[in-house]
Amino acid sequence: MTSPLFFKVAVFPGLTSIGIIIALFIWLDRKITARVQLRVGPLYASPLGGVLQSFADLIKFAFKELFIPRNADKFFFVAAPVLALIGGAGLVGLIPFTPEWQISNLELGLPAFLAFVTLSPMLILLAGWSANSKYPFIGGLRSLFQQTAYEIPLWLSAIGVVMMAGTMNLIGIVQAQSKPWVIFLGLSIPGWYIIPQALGALLFFITATAEMERIPFDLPEAEPEIIMGWQAEYPGFLFMSAAGASFVRLYAFSALFSVLYLGGWMGPAPVPALLWTAIKIIIVSSLIILLRATFPRVRIDQLLRAGWTYLLGLAFLNIVITYLLVVGPRI
Amino acid sequence: MPDIAFFGFAAVTVLGAILALESRDLVYGAVSLGVSFLGVASLFFLLDAAYIGVFQIAVYIGAVVILILFTVMLVGPAKGEGPTEFRRTALFIGILVAMMLGVGGALASPSAFSTNQPCTPECDLAQFSQSLLVTYSVQLAVLSLVFAAAVIGALTLAKSERGTA
Amino acid sequence: MEPLASFFGLSATLLAIGIYGLATKRSAIRILFSVELIYNAANLNIVAFARLRNPPLVTGQVLVIFSIALAAMEAAVGLAIILLAFRLNSDIDLRKMTRLKG
Numbered sequence: 001m002t003s004p005l006f007f008k009v010a011v012f013p014g015l016t017s018i019g020i021i022i023a024l025f026i027w028l029d030r031k032i033t034a035r036v037q038l039r040v041g042p043l044y045a046s047p048l049g050g051v052l053q054s055f056a057d058l059i060k061f062a063f064k065e066l067f068i069p070r071n072a073d074k075f076f077f078v079a080a081p082v083l084a085l086i087g088g089a090g091l092v093g094l095i096p097f098t099p100e101w102q103i104s105n106l107e108l109g110l111p112a113f114l115a116f117v118t119l120s121p122m123l124i125l126l127a128g129w130s131a132n133s134k135y136p137f138i139g140g141l142r143s144l145f146q147q148t149a150y151e152i153p154l155w156l157s158a159i160g161v162v163m164m165a166g167t168m169n170l171i172g173i174v175q176a177q178s179k180p181w182v183i184f185l186g187l188s189i190p191g192w193y194i195i196p197q198a199l200g201a202l203l204f205f206i207t208a209t210a211e212m213e214r215i216p217f218d219l220p221e222a223e224p225e226i227i228m229g230w231q232a233e234y235p236g237f238l239f240m241s242a243a244g245a246s247f248v249r250l251y252a253f254s255a256l257f258s259v260l261y262l263g264g265w266m267g268p269a270p271v272p273a274l275l276w277t278a279i280k281i282i283i284v285s286s287l288i289i290l291l292r293a294t295f296p297r298v299r300i301d302q303l304l305r306a307g308w309t310y311l312l313g314l315a316f317l318n319i320v321i322t323y324l325l326v327v328g329p330r331i
Numbered sequence: 332m333p334d335i336a337f338f339g340f341a342a343v344t345v346l347g348a349i350l351a352l353e354s355r356d357l358v359y360g361a362v363s364l365g366v367s368f369l370g371v372a373s374l375f376f377l378l379d380a381a382y383i384g385v386f387q388i389a390v391y392i393g394a395v396v397i398l399i400l401f402t403v404m405l406v407g408p409a410k411g412e413g414p415t416e417f418r419r420t421a422l423f424i425g426i427l428v429a430m431m432l433g434v435g436g437a438l439a440s441p442s443a444f445s446t447n448q449p450c451t452p453e454c455d456l457a458q459f460s461q462s463l464l465v466t467y468s469v470q471l472a473v474l475s476l477v478f479a480a481a482v483i484g485a486l487t488l489a490k491s492e493r494g495t496a
Numbered sequence: 497m498e499p500l501a502s503f504f505g506l507s508a509t510l511l512a513i514g515i516y517g518l519a520t521k522r523s524a525i526r527i528l529f530s531v532e533l534i535y536n537a538a539n540l541n542i543v544a545f546a547r548l549r550n551p552p553l554v555t556g557q558v559l560v561i562f563s564i565a566l567a568a569m570e571a572a573v574g575l576a577i578i579l580l581a582f583r584l585n586s587d588i589d590l591r592k593m594t595r596l597k598g
Contacts, residue, residue: 076358107456111385118393122365122400129358129404137404144401151393168456341506348510351529352517364529371536374503378547380557383564387539390564395532395571402575403525406582425515429508455554463558474562481569488576 005103018089018248025247026054028282029289036293064236072233073130080127081234081242084120088248091116095255096171098265098273109170110162113256114155117211120249121147124220127242128230139229142300143213143220149307150210150217153203156315160200160322161193161260170256174264192263196325200318201261203311205287208253210303212246215292219300254284336377344370357403365396382459503544510537524578524588528571535567 027042031049034041042050068074093103094113106112121143128140162168165176179191194201210217221229231242258264258280265273298306347367354360368391375384463471510533517530539560546556582588 073358076362106381108381108385111382111389115385115389115393118389122392122397125397125400125404126358126362129400141401141404144397147397337502341502344506345509345513348513348533351533352513352521352526357523357525360526360529364532367533368536371540374506374540375543378503378543379552380543380547380560383539383543383557383560386561386564390568391532391536395568398571398575399525399528402578405579406525406588425512425519428515429512458554459557462554463561466555467558470562474565478565478569481573485572485576488573488580 021251022244022247023054023058027051032289033293061236061240067235069233071132076126076130080123081238084123084245085241088245091252097277108168110168124230131233133233135226135232136230138226139220146219149304150207153311153315154207157200157203160197160318163322163326170259177263194261203315209288212249216295250285254281257284340370340373361399361403365392368392507537507541522589522591524590528574539563
């Protein structure tokens, strides 16, 4: 029971931490959106700006009646959101928070992460279909179309990092960023890939936001258009796991972004490694949340056109730039 | 330990395959097909072919099964499921072919393939990429041309459908 | 590591299931399932032979990459044809597709 792997899977970075972090991200989401819109957001539930509000909401969801629509396909209606939550938790297991705090260190960590991410539109499509209702099904189909738009640029923008690091192992990618980029007036600028891979990082950020289905790209949910899309029919606990899955993926993708482009657990000041990871994850996820408060939702045809023209073209351009950066100095 | 893993994954693969063909609802069939593909991907991991396993998950489950689900949902799950026609000769031929292959495999395995070699340099990712991009580069280029042809073909089919409708 | 015979048996089982589906099913989508199962049986076989050979060979994995890519294309084109046939016949029962012209 006291083996370190058990501790990692059960407590950190595993299940307990994911549960707490979902609640914290929901709070962060509401608070940042509220501040941008000149509101206050959650306030009363604790002295710390209402942190406990989202915990209270989760408890409330857990006690609601589990209502399944009469003509719904019961198996997939229950299985799809639960599997989405479990799949999101599995993604977190691949992320190295520090070299020690990682559940499974795969040789092919980056492609494995991206491959497991491709499963989520299937679950959303099944969830939308199983509810046997119009809006959820439209949401599920939108998720499918959206995947064709973001999937290829997402993989291609990650290739730039693999080319520079020469490995697909996530710990190896972080260690490849440890060398300082330049030392200028005694001030060493760290060799994080956000500098040489600026274009790739931007593309990854955009396509990852599209993958998470957060607001500029939240077409499958689209509250004003198709009243929460694929989540429309879900009751209490199942809605919680459907919505929680999206926050778990926000967490996992912020962590992956900080590993790929921001040097993971490394930082210029002597602070514990885990703290650096936490700071970077909070910064990246706050940026993604800010997008929600800033931009209007795109239309599905705009997203498809952008994905197949601008994003794909820029991703190829990024590969060419990376090739020149990697091979150029050797010539 | 690998024995248990092998038999578990093999059971998942075979059960998924049978359910894919025999389940009453085509949507369940498509998802069982995905489970069967997942079993095959895990077997690739057992065979030290991790890259193939990841590729299998991304392409088969991430693309093929989703396309099939999409088609099934557009067609309507109940459509096109006529009564199963049990043709004994075809089944007999199938089982005969599989048995012959099985006997061939059993004969081939003890002599040349019963080894338990560690696979450090040969299954390496670098070796694999070298083989893919240097030795088989022409084949890779031809494959990409076939890809382009398939995309154009699928688009033409979709387009002509819109034209006649 | 399992000996080759067990991988081979599994692969032959998958092949037999696929041939059974091809022989008995009438729905075009089930036929496509069977074809994909047969592809998987072949891929598993190739990787198992390449890995359990003495010495192991990496060429099998390259071959399987090509095979998986071709299977994906085949599925895409096949599903496009099935959709087109459904639009024209409003059925995907292969025994009923007897007209050569839509």
